[in-house]
Amino acid sequence: MAKAIKKQALGRGLSALLKDPENDIKSVSDKNADQLVGNIVELELDSIEVNPFQPRSNFNDEALEELASSIKELGLIQPITVRKLDFNTYQLVSGERRYRASKMIGLETIPAYIRIANDQESLEMALVENIQRQDLDPIEIALSYQRLMEEIQLTQEKLSERVGKKRSTITNYLRLLRLDPIIQTGMRDGFISMGHGRALVNVEKKEDQIDIYEKIVGQNLSVRDTEKLVQTYHEGGTKKESPSKEQKSLPAFAKESVKDLQNALETDVQVKASERGKGKITISFGSKDEFERLKKLLTGA
Template sequence: MVDKHERKRGLGRGLSALMADVTETEAAAAQGVAAADHFVPIERITPNPDQPRKSFVKEDLDDLAASIKEKGVLQPLIVRKRADGSFEIVAGERRWRAAQMVQLHELPVIVRDFTDIEVLEVAIIENIQRSDLNPVEEAAGYRQLMNQHGYTQEDMATALGKSRSHIANLLRLLNLPEVVIEMLRAGDLSAGHARALIPAENATELAKIVVRDGLSVRATESLVKRQLPNGEAAKKPKPKDTSEKDADTKALEGDLSAALGIKVFLNHKPGQEAGQMTLSYSSLDELDTLCRLLGGN
């Protein structure tokens, strides 16, 4: 659990400043093992439990392991030191996994003093910059930054060099049924196919048809359209425009989101007493936590 003080430190620093650190550190790592601070026994290195990448392609790991066996690890891992003396990976988990496959005993590392928040941010930034996260992992990383650390889509778009629509479209993918998300994660569906399925009530059934028949994105859009009332795409309710919210309302949203650990939206019109509060959870675990908080447990 990240305490409030640490959360504010991470948010106060900002993604843009952190990206500068990442770029500088990666530039040093690219110089090779001579840039390493230490060589650390591999058993003292542990992966980041919040690493946004959840899947590693076996063929890629096999190729990397073969390269490491022949030439060694050419680029240090970026790590941070834990209180128990172990080192947690910030960037370079693929190298760590491949090195284990060839039974390497130690690895070169560059040690950086990152907070819990910054470790997550760096992991997401590093993976997104390398363009090797699948759409689900990338979307989950954005949601973590929003729900756990209070960043907006605009914040992430600006700092990461992405368009706001790119981030918004990826986040919408997480609203699909879990079966469809797994098909997307496995590469059976493209992000374009998945976006076309979002309006469908029977998205799982249609996704299976798309994969079975090898339909194009355009054909998928037509298939979904035929399944909807009157053959027209269903219109999902648009999220309320928060651009006109005053600074106090935005600040309160941020404080509540940080306190509850989930995204909070306030719809309060100036000059009125009444309004609406919307709580958005991304998993059943978050819902359980929210129920306990509201129940006073």
């Protein structure tokens, strides 16, 4: 949390700096330009114009609404990239869907990376240096790889040479960006590991990814258990099944009741019990609203 606040504060500070006419940054040789390269800045949406040469002109309305809903709930995980045209005037380089979705929900500012004149070499150095840091989470690393490929025009092979990583390693990080934003946020917050994410990315449908993600967090599943769960999913098994040994070795009295509990509560229920009748029941929920619904069912209040 402290890291996120620090980044946000930095973005606001740079935003104020960019609005000072006496310190207008136009080139990497200008004063304070070194603070800009590689950092995230909060920009007013009204100061950004769409690139008229953007090859993509059709945007799926339903997909945009889904993205807008995600941004409203979780914030923007991946900043847009713009290039500086003039004082407090910018043009989109990448991220038009994120830009449109942010405007759709009425946001006034958006986190952005700013490209300035002759900053290519400086940007590459800043990004490569950033990747070498030890405190980055897997999503931050994946986003840095993506920026290098998109903005410096590097292939995965060339990128592996620049950062000293195997091409397969880079591929594994980039694949994490195919996960639902909720799961990406969970990984950044430490709820799941990269190993969990690598297993989940093999599930194509985002809603099924979320179902399995909630099971991982709710049942504290290991990476190995997650891989088994994804395998069961691909084999056509029900998502209610769990690979845990405890669930498979339940005594008859408990095994017969698990389905009844799941149907009554309309959520995943895990039971651990011995033949003597001692054990515990774990009830999963995926949101505050679902928790309140379960509380009412169980307490009648």
